[in-house]
Amino acid sequence: MVVIEPDFQELLHVAGLAAAYLEHAETHDGFDDPTEWEIDAIQKVRDWVDALQHLGPEGEIKLATIALQTHGFDVTNQVFHAETQKILAVSTAHVTEETAQRLDADDIEGVTVFPKAGFGWWVHTTPHPDASAGIPQELRDAMNFAVGAGCDWLMLDRDATIIEELPHWEW
Structure with missing residues (x-):
């Protein structure tokens, strides 16, 4: 019927x-x-x-x-097939001042970076496959730490926690 x-x-x-x-x-x-x-x-x-x-x-x-x-x-x-992604928030102290300037200038080839309103950056944890070896080691370490925590994004924020397992700088 x-x-x-x-x-x-x-x-x-x-x-x-x-x-x-x-x-x-x-x-x-x-x-x-x-x-x-x-x-x-x-x-x-x-x-x-x-x-x-x-x-x-x-x-x-x-x-x-x-x-x-x-x-x-x-x-x-x-129905929705929505994708969710996890973010690891860490202090901007986990990158050097030089790397911070490069993040501000979006000058790290192969890394997806979005400014966070003057308080840090959103960084995708998977660099482009053609990424050069120009990713600063401390940023690569933070990205790998985020991946190890099951995260797709790394949020570098000036007010976030310093992770003792990662190198950090005062600047």
Whole structure:
């Protein structure tokens, strides 16, 4: 059996028919008076249809997620396929002042670097395969430390913790 979902106008029409029936029952003998539940149910349908008509993409995703979870689907892995990445935060003291200047100038070939609003840098832990040997050793050590911790990114931040296992400088 193929089931075709009703459109919004059909749902509103059915709700209107139900409301008309309840109004008729209320004013004519031989019918039970409508219950509060019946009146509330019709209003909920009307409100629901109105909300669906004005649903944006984010709301549609949320609604679909709830429906799939209700039926036992693991939507975190089956629908979104979102990628998450881990970040290791360490002090900027783990690079020399010279390396800091090179990070500011984005002058380290093969390394993806983003400035962190004057407080440090975001550094991807996997250098480009064609990266030259020009990556400063202390930066390479910090990147490798982050990889060893299962992180994809290294955040060098002036207020972050100094890791005793890594070399560090005062500048």
